[in-house]
Amino acid sequence: MKTIIHKANTRGYADHGWLKSYHTFSFAGYQDPERINFGMLRVLNDDIVQPEMGFGTHPHQNMEIISIPLKGALSHKDSMGNKRAIEVGEVQVMSAGTGLTHSEFNDSTTDAVNFLQLWIIPEEMSVKPNYEQRKFSDSGKKNQLQTVVAPKDKLEDEALPISQQAYIYRSQLEANHSLNVDLRSENNGLYIFVADGEISAGETTLNRRDAIGISEAEVVEISANKDSDLIIIEVPMN
Incomplete structure (x- = not known):
């Protein structure tokens, strides 16, 4: 088993006034x-x-883009004609493929929006752009894995499709509960992001906004030391 630990306070940070952004990876x-x-x-x-602030219209191409609101609602508008708000409990996916433009805006006059945005490199370039979003139940992630994103050729449950052999899970683990994640391929790694709480993964304790990447493992055990909200990403390593 190989691990890489990204503590919350080691992330990149940018403060643009209207936007505060923490970057786990170079951005x-x-x-x-x-x-x-x-x-x-x-x-x-x-x-x-x-x-009342947001991202103006901007382009994307050949990237799988996943947005997960943690607090508040984010309005979305794109060149495919979609115009919707994304709220807590929902997940949005965009396969940018051959190219699209979109904007994201906080319509609230009083409250900030906090959301995670993930980019996953696609397995196939220049696919037809696609947009989907869905609300997922709280009960479906309580002390278990809830699959919210899956490969478009291997969809399961209510998972949203992307053009990569990758999976994204949500889990809300109560204190003193644990679960095992069985990786679907020996080529895959697991990246665990602690949105809130405290967990142990491998032999590492992780707190709010900490993360760990684990590769060369078949099964990963995650134990909650406190009530915890987790984003778990399983991706091919190459």
């Missing part, structure tokens, strides 16, 4: 050659957008 002005990616996971940004 924009934060560049660290030791933190380019974890396998096919290229970006994990922890963004806080102030009221």
Whole structure:
């Protein structure tokens, strides 16, 4: 088993006034050659957008983009004609493929929005762009894995499709509960991001906003020391 630990206070940080952004991997002005990616996971940004502010229309191409709100609601508009708000409990995926543009905005006049945005490198370039979002039940992630994103050719339950052999799970582990994650391929690694709480994974204790990448393992045990909210990403390592 190989591990890499990313503590919360080692992330890149940018404060643009309207946006505070923490970067787990190299992004924009934060560049660290030791933190380019974890396998096919290229970006994990922890963004806080102030009221009545947001990202203007901008392009993406050949990237799988997943957004997960943790607090508040984020309005989305794109060149495919989608115009919707993404709320806590929902997950949004975009396969940028041949190219699209979109904008993201916090419509609230009083409350900031906090959301995670993940970028996963696709297995196939120049696919037809796709957008989907879905609300997932709280009960489906209580002390278990809830699959929210899966490969488009291996969809299960209500998972949203992406163009990569990668999976994203949500889990809300209560204190003193544990679960095992069986990796689906020996080529895959597991990246565990602690949105809130405290867990033990491998022999490592992780707190709020800490993360660990684990590769060359068949099974990973995760134990909650406190009530914990987890984002678990399984990706091919090459």
